[in-house]
Amino acid sequence: MATETLIWLIPLPPLLAFFLIVLFTNKNKALSHSVAIGAAFLSWLGSMIVFARALGVEHLGEHPFASSINWLPTGDTWLKIGILIDPLSAAVLFFVAWTVLMIFIYSVGYHNYGQPAGDHDHAGLPPHGATVEEHGHKHVVPSIEPMYSRFFAFIGLFAFGMYTLVVSDNLLTLFVGWEIMGLCSYLLIGFWYGKPSARNAAVKAFMTTRIGDVFMLLGIAFLYYATGTLSYREIFTEEVLHTLATVPSGVFGLSAAGLIALLLFIGTIGKSAQFPLHVWLPDAMEGPTPVSAMIHAATMVSAGVYMVIRIFPLISAGWAEGMPLNSAMTVIAFIGAFTALFGASIAVAQNDIKRVLAYSTISQLGYMIAALGIGAYVAAAFHLITHAFFKALLFLGSGSVIHGMEHGVLHTGNHKVDPQDMFNMGGLRKKMPITFWAFLIGGFSLSGFPLLTAGFWSKDAIFAEAFGNGHTAVFITLALAAFLTAIYTMRQITLTFLGEPRTKEAEHAQETKWTMTAPLVILAVFAAGYGWVGIPNDFPLLGGVVPNWIYEFVGSTLPEVPEEAAFNAIPLLISVAVSLGGLLISWLVYRNVKTPAEDKLQIPLLKNKYYFDEAYDFLFVKPLTWFSEVFVSRWMDKGFIDGILHIFGPATGRVGAAIRNYIDVPVINQFFGDGSANATYWIGKNLRPIQTGRIQQYLILSLVVIFVVGGLVYFLLLA
Amino acid sequence: MTGEQIIFLIVGAVALLSALMVVTMRNLVHAALWLVATLFGVAIIYALLNAGFLAVVQVVVYIGAIAILFIFAVMLTRRQAADTGASVNKNWWAGALMAVLTFAGLAFLLQSWSGFSKTASAIPSGFDAVSQLGDALTSPAGYVLPFEVASVLLLAALVGAVYLAFNKK
Amino acid sequence: MIPLSWYLILAAGLFSIGLFGVLARRNAIAILLSVELMLNAVNINLVAFWRYGDVAQMAGQVFAIIVFAVAAAEVAVGLALVISVYRRRNTVVAEELDLLKW
Numbered sequence: 001m002a003t004e005t006l007i008w009l010i011p012l013p014p015l016l017a018f019f020l021i022v023l024f025t026n027k028n029k030a031l032s033h034s035v036a037i038g039a040a041f042l043s044w045l046g047s048m049i050v051f052a053r054a055l056g057v058e059h060l061g062e063h064p065f066a067s068s069i070n071w072l073p074t075g076d077t078w079l080k081i082g083i084l085i086d087p088l089s090a091a092v093l094f095f096v097a098w099t100v101l102m103i104f105i106y107s108v109g110y111h112n113y114g115q116p117a118g119d120h121d122h123a124g125l126p127p128h129g130a131t132v133e134e135h136g137h138k139h140v141v142p143s144i145e146p147m148y149s150r151f152f153a154f155i156g157l158f159a160f161g162m163y164t165l166v167v168s169d170n171l172l173t174l175f176v177g178w179e180i181m182g183l184c185s186y187l188l189i190g191f192w193y194g195k196p197s198a199r200n201a202a203v204k205a206f207m208t209t210r211i212g213d214v215f216m217l218l219g220i221a222f223l224y225y226a227t228g229t230l231s232y233r234e235i236f237t238e239e240v241l242h243t244l245a246t247v248p249s250g251v252f253g254l255s256a257a258g259l260i261a262l263l264l265f266i267g268t269i270g271k272s273a274q275f276p277l278h279v280w281l282p283d284a285m286e287g288p289t290p291v292s293a294m295i296h297a298a299t300m301v302s303a304g305v306y307m308v309i310r311i312f313p314l315i316s317a318g319w320a321e322g323m324p325l326n327s328a329m330t331v332i333a334f335i336g337a338f339t340a341l342f343g344a345s346i347a348v349a350q351n352d353i354k355r356v357l358a359y360s361t362i363s364q365l366g367y368m369i370a371a372l373g374i375g376a377y378v379a380a381a382f383h384l385i386t387h388a389f390f391k392a393l394l395f396l397g398s399g400s401v402i403h404g405m406e407h408g409v410l411h412t413g414n415h416k417v418d419p420q421d422m423f424n425m426g427g428l429r430k431k432m433p434i435t436f437w438a439f440l441i442g443g444f445s446l447s448g449f450p451l452l453t454a455g456f457w458s459k460d461a462i463f464a465e466a467f468g469n470g471h472t473a474v475f476i477t478l479a480l481a482a483f484l485t486a487i488y489t490m491r492q493i494t495l496t497f498l499g500e501p502r503t504k505e506a507e508h509a510q511e512t513k514w515t516m517t518a519p520l521v522i523l524a525v526f527a528a529g530y531g532w533v534g535i536p537n538d539f540p541l542l543g544g545v546v547p548n549w550i551y552e553f554v555g556s557t558l559p560e561v562p563e564e565a566a567f568n569a570i571p572l573l574i575s576v577a578v579s580l581g582g583l584l585i586s587w588l589v590y591r592n593v594k595t596p597a598e599d600k601l602q603i604p605l606l607k608n609k610y611y612f613d614e615a616y617d618f619l620f621v622k623p624l625t626w627f628s629e630v631f632v633s634r635w636m637d638k639g640f641i642d643g644i645l646h647i648f649g650p651a652t653g654r655v656g657a658a659i660r661n662y663i664d665v666p667v668i669n670q671f672f673g674d675g676s677a678n679a680t681y682w683i684g685k686n687l688r689p690i691q692t693g694r695i696q697q698y699l700i701l702s703l704v705v706i707f708v709v710g711g712l713v714y715f716l717l718l719a
Numbered sequence: 720m721t722g723e724q725i726i727f728l729i730v731g732a733v734a735l736l737s738a739l740m741v742v743t744m745r746n747l748v749h750a751a752l753w754l755v756a757t758l759f760g761v762a763i764i765y766a767l768l769n770a771g772f773l774a775v776v777q778v779v780v781y782i783g784a785i786a787i788l789f790i791f792a793v794m795l796t797r798r799q800a801a802d803t804g805a806s807v808n809k810n811w812w813a814g815a816l817m818a819v820l821t822f823a824g825l826a827f828l829l830q831s832w833s834g835f836s837k838t839a840s841a842i843p844s845g846f847d848a849v850s851q852l853g854d855a856l857t858s859p860a861g862y863v864l865p866f867e868v869a870s871v872l873l874l875a876a877l878v879g880a881v882y883l884a885f886n887k888k
Numbered sequence: 889m890i891p892l893s894w895y896l897i898l899a900a901g902l903f904s905i906g907l908f909g910v911l912a913r914r915n916a917i918a919i920l921l922s923v924e925l926m927l928n929a930v931n932i933n934l935v936a937f938w939r940y941g942d943v944a945q946m947a948g949q950v951f952a953i954i955v956f957a958v959a960a961a962e963v964a965v966g967l968a969l970v971i972s973v974y975r976r977r978n979t980v981v982a983e984e985l986d987l988l989k990w
Contacts, residue, residue: 693986696911696919697810703817703911707824721889731898738902738925742909747917754921757902761928764898767890768939773931773952780956785924785963792917792967796974807912808983814911822904829896836891839940846943852953855946862950869957876961880968886975 003053004067007083010046010093011163013039017156021149032149033108036156040104043163047097054090061087061556066169068231080231084169088381088557091550092166092306095385098526099298099392100159102519106396107155107290109515110403111145118143124194126288129410140410142403145288151191155294158184162299166306170231171220174307178216178271181300182209188295189287201283208280212270219263222249226256236313238559245318257317258328264311265332272304272365275339279613281362285354289399292354296361297391305368305384308332312377313558321563322469325374333373337477340366342610344484348491349606351596352420353398356492360446361391363481367462370474376465377562378555382534383458385550389530390445390455393523397439400512400520401425401496404432408505417505422492423596427501431509436497438520443493445527447486448579451542456579457531463575464536468565479574486582491601494590502594538567727767734760745806747793755786769842772849895936903929916970916980920963927959 017039025031054060068082085093116130123146130143145151158181165177183206190202224230226247227240234240244257251259268274273281281301285292295301308315319326325333343363350356364387371380405419417424429436445455459482466475501507511517534550537543548564555561593599605611690701737756744750758781765774807814829835855861902925909922931952938948974980 688990691988691990693989694983695985696808696814696982700810700813700817700911703821707820710824723889727890727894731894734898735901735905738905741921741925742905742913742918747915750918750921754924757925758928761902761932764895764932765935768895768935770935770939770949770952773935773949776953776956780960781924781928785960788963788967789917789921792970795971796917796980804981805914806918808914811908811912814908817911818904818908821907822900825900825903826897829893829900834940835893835896837940838889838891840943842943848943848949851944851946852949855950856953861946865950865954869954873957873961876965880964883965883968884971 003050003065003085004083006046007050007065007085007167008067010043010050010167011160013042014156014159014163018153018160021153021156026149026153029113029144029148032152033113036152037101037104037108039156040101040159043159044097044101047093047163050085051090051094051097054085054087055553059556060085060090060553061558066233068169077228079172079229080170081173082169082231083167084232085167086557087553087555088306088309089166091381091385091554092302093163095388095526096162096166096299096302099388099523100162100294102523103290103294103298103392103396104152104155104159106293106399106516106519107151107288109513110288110290110399111148111151112142113144113148113515115142115144117146121146122194123147124192126192126195140413142406142410147191151188151288151290154184154187154191155290158188158294158299162303165303169233170229171223172230174310175216175220178267178303178307179213181295181303182206182213182271185209185284185291185295185300188291189284191287191291195286197283198286201280201286205280205284208277209270212267212277215263216267216270219260219267222256222263223260226260232310241313241317244314252327254327255318257314258326261311261315261317261328262331265308265315265328268304268308268369269335270304271307272301272369273362274335274366274369275342276612278339278343278362279609279616282355282358282609285352285358289354289395289402292358293392293395293399296358297395298388301361301365302384302388305365305372305380308369308372309377309381309384312372315372316375319375321375325471329373329375331373333370333471333474336366336369336371336373337474337481338366339363340370340481341477341484342366344481344488346606346609348484348488348601349603350488351422352418353401353422353425353492353496354395354420356422356488357391357394357398360394360485360488363485364391364446366481367459367478370478371462371465374466374469374471374474375562376462376469376565377558378551379458379461379465381554382461382550386445386454386458386527386530389523390442390453390527393438393442393520393527394446396516396520396523397435397442400432400435400516401428401439401509403512403516404428404435404509405505407510408503408508411508412504414505417503419505422495423594424503425496425501425506425509426499426503427497427506428509429497431501431506432497432511434511434517435520438517438524439497440493441524442527443489444583445531447489447583448482448575449583450576450579452528454527454529454531456575457534460572460575461534461536463571464565464568467571468568475571479578482575483578483582486579487586490583490586491590494587495593498587499591536564536567538564540567543567723767727764730760730763730767734764743806745804748790751786751789751793754789755782758782758786769848772852892936892940895932895940899929899932899936901929902926902932914981914983916973916982916985917967919982920966920970923966924959924963927955931955 014036017036020035021032025035050065054065057063057065064084064086066082066084068080070078071081072079112127116132118127118130121127121130121143127143127145129140131138132141161177161180161184163177164180165174168174168177186202186206189205190198192198193202220230223235226244227235229235241257244260245255247256248254249256249259254262270277281296284295287295315328315332316326319329340363343359343361343366347356347359347363350359364383368380368383368387371383402419405425409415409417409419441453445453448456448459450456463475463478463482466478501509532546534548535542535546536551537548551564552561589600596602608614734757737753737760740753741750741757744753758777762774762777762782765771765777856866857863906922906925906927906929909925910919913919913922934948934952934955938945938952941948970980973985977985979985
């Protein structure tokens with residue numbers, strides 16, 4: 001099959017799975033997950049084939065796999081949509097396919113397929129366990145999720161959105177995929193819609209990303225207006241970019257390119273949870289863990305970063321290596337770096353295992369954004385890919401931990417114990433070994449453990465670029481953030497897995513099924529090994545042993561492959577120091593911390609996320625709620641508009657009543673209607689006696705008539 | 720006043736008087752018998768009009784058959800031996816008025832006709848009214864068709880009367 | 889010598905008396921008797937006009953013969969009806985035969 005055709009087909013199986021599950025296989029759980037996983041597998045297979053073929057093409061950047069169709073007629077021209085697989089999207093397609101498939105498989109076990117239905121499980125609430133009789137004694141086992149098929153339908157749609165976004169060759173279909181994922185994130189965060197916290201989180205996620213999306217749409221519109229096209233290959237050409245870079249946009253002194261880039265970047269701020277639109281991501285932990293993995297590791301937030309990487313030519317229009325950053329890049333770098341530190345600082349004070357990972361995601365995305373801001377194109381893409389693998393691994397691992405803890409909770413029956421609170425865990429390395437080792441690999445990758453983990457190589461690339469190009473402020477911020485990252489990661493691992501179980505529930509935890517641990521193992525392989533495709537060429541000892549594939553491959557997406565930063569020992573040493581130092585310090589401290597009271601990092605400001613939620617609530621949510629409830633609903637709608645209607649209503653009523661009482665009833669009913677009836681009746685009643693049935697009277701009557709008529713005729717006519 | 724006229728006046732008076740009796744007698748058999756008298760008078764009138772055949776037919780058919788038929792019918796429909804009740808109904812005055820008006824009307828109309836007072840022309844000698852009547856009744860150029868139709872009518876009346884009065888027991 | 893008018897007045901008188909009888913008599917048979925009077929009056933008229941017109945034209949007499957036949961038929965059927973009615977309703981009073989009233 002031609003590669004282009006295959007690429008067109010890649011997004012379709014999950015979409016088909018969505019429709020099939022929703023329309024047909026909803027009732028049958030096994031069939032639903034089979035359809036979904038089958039679809040994910042097909043897309044994975046297609047992606048692998050495409051990736052393999054992409055690797056074989058010389059200079060894929062100059063001749064990407066591309067195909068487009070005329071879609072929207074606009075006067076004389078057509079707006080085209082199509083697919084494009086150049087090196088960047090090939091690399092992204094690779095990790096998207098793997099993580100999506102792993103998450104799909106994981107979901108089977110996570111939602112307790114094969115378990116009995118729960119005792120009082122309702123659709124809309126998390127399952128609570130089923131009482132099972134075994135050898136004459138009852139115990140509670142985890143129960144299957146009531147809305148099992150629905151979950152697979154939604155993640156199918158989600159996968160479709162992401163694949164569409166990755167393979168598309170223009171901003172329009174990218175935006176379509178973007179919005180589909182926004183919808184699915186709403187549906188999935190609010191999956192357990194019976195919980196008010198989940199509902200609120202879903203709305204918050206949607207609203208916050210929507211704010212970003214509005215600006216992004218403005219950016220797309222401006223771009224279309226300025227260039228007449230939305231296709232990457234037509235925009236990212238020398239002339240177009242040059243024009244956009246030199247034409248002033250009239251806003252804040254930015255060039256057109258700068259303004260468009262910033263507007264589009266605001267979409268990423270929303271979607272990838274950068275400061276200030278980061279508030280939705282931690283709350284999104286209300287969704288089931290596979291959702292958190294999907295949204296916050298593999299796909300959705302990655303989509304934001306992918307988009308920014310994609311429009312890098314636009315962002316960097318007018319900039320070249322060695323020049324000071326232009327305004328757009330400065331803003332982006334600033335926001336990225338700030339978010340990295342900001343997110344990490346909150347993560348150290350969180351006690352919920354998933355919240356730590358949520359803030360960690362915010363922080364890591366900040367790294368990628370910062371990298372792009374300073375012009376480190378390849379480093380940003382590299383970190384995006386490695387982050388997807390190890391973050392997905394960490395999230396799925398945390399889901400496995402939570403499942404193990406829930407098993408313990410069901411065993412003891414004490415439902416007041418939060419299975420997600422790290423201070424209730426401890427010693428799980430003995431109870432859940434596979435999870436432990438996978439989580440360890442993921443955590444070390446996140447912290448940038450030297451040489452052996454993928455995270456080290458990608459972070460190091462960013463540090464090298466930042467230091468090497470003289471962006472000292474960014475470098476220092478990112479280094480600090482890396483230190484905090486190592487601290488909270490080791491804190492998490494220590495509290496969860498090391499030491500002794502701190503609660504009975506932790507004692508009764510047990511390893512999860514193969515459908516959950518197998519994906520962990522596979523992802524761990526990537527989280528450890530993916531970094532080795534990006535070893536810089538002048539790295540001591542190891543450089544040059546394998547070519548820096550990622551640099552050459554992904555870098556060839558740009559018209560000129562950017563130069564690798566020259567090897568410098570300082571950023572490398574600092575990166576190793578903060579990583580190992582943070583891990584060690586944190587392990588030493590936290591192996592002795594048993595309760596939150598002993599935890600010195602439980603600073604209220606950090607724990608409460610710098611009170612941003614409260615601030616936004618006060619500044620935005622409450623005024624808008626007032627506006628809609630009081631001003632619009634009560635005053636305008638009910639008061640003014642209904643008031644006008646209330647004038648018309650009774651008036652019409654009175655007119656109608658008058659017509660009825662003065663015209664309808666007396667004249668038409670009584671006079672014409674009843675009157676004619678009565679008259680007819682009266683005439684009939686009075687004429688009736690004429691017909692007596694007596695023939696002699698009839699004869700007399702007829703003779704009378706004859707005489708009268710005859711007389712009239714004779715005297716009037718004939719005489 | 721010729722003899723004819725006198726005869727006419729007497730017979731006419733008798734006929735009219737008998738007719739009055741017919742319509743006022745309570746006893747129906749008497750009324751029928753008075754009818755017989757009227758019919759006789761009419762027969763004599765026919766004779767005066769040189770329609771001898773008709774006079775005889777009148778007596779045979781009308782008096783001999785029809786009046787007898789009436790008397791049979793009266794016999795068959797008596798509830799008790801004597802007739803009770805009034806002979807006329809309660810609107811008799813309307814009937815009387817109508818009769819008077821009719822007579823007046825007819826008289827008025829007739830007397831304004833020119834030929835009202837003409838006299839009879841002489842009958843040509845050798846004129847045999849009966850054979851002329853026979854010819855008229857049986858010749859196709861004459862009135863054979865009404866004659867035959869009349870016989871069909873009589874057949875129908877015969878069948879009808881039998882059917883109507885037949886007592887199915 | 890007898891003017892036509894005498895015959896005509898006689899016939900008119902007989903006819904009127906018969907009409908009175910038809911309209912006023914209670915008994916159905918009496919009504920039929922009165923009808924006979926009317927028919928005879930008509931016959932007198934017919935024969936008179938025959939005599940006082942062209943005697944060769946037999947139409948007058950033929951018509952009178954036909955009237956005889958019709959009268960006979962009518963009396964037969966009428967009396968059969970009266971008898972039939974008498975058997976059903978036990979009355980021959982015309983006033984009481986009023987089933988076709990309102």
